[in-house]
Amino acid sequence: MRGIEQRATVDDDSITLIINSPPYHVAKNYNSHNDLMDLQSYLNFPEKVWTKYRRVSKPRGKVQRSTSQRPDLTTAV
Numbered sequence: 001m002r003g004i005e006q007r008a009t010v011d012d013d014s015i016t017l018i019i020n021s022p023p024y025h026v027a028k029n030y031n032s033h034n035d036l037m038d039l040q041s042y043l044n045f046p047e048k049v050w051t052k053y054r055r056v057s058k059p060r061g062k063v064q065r066s067t068s069q070r071p072d073l074t075t076a077v
Helices: 003-010 039-056
Strands: 015-020 055-067
Touching: 015 039, 039 055
Parallel strands: 015 055
Antiparallel strands: none
16 A cells, blocks of 8 residues: 555646556565455455546546456455
């Protein structure tokens, strides 16, 4: 979540392109994110991020989400 707080210092409507590589909920050891959160928290997590993106993105700005692996939600912690 550290990155989300840092975006609070970015001006509204100022970013043209955002590139995102979200947590995948596969028990990866991130420095600033709890990847072992319960399934419902994981499913709610993107809304917090997208709300921040909407604020800082220019009206015709773009978001590119990198999803190199698909989480297996049937075995989520």
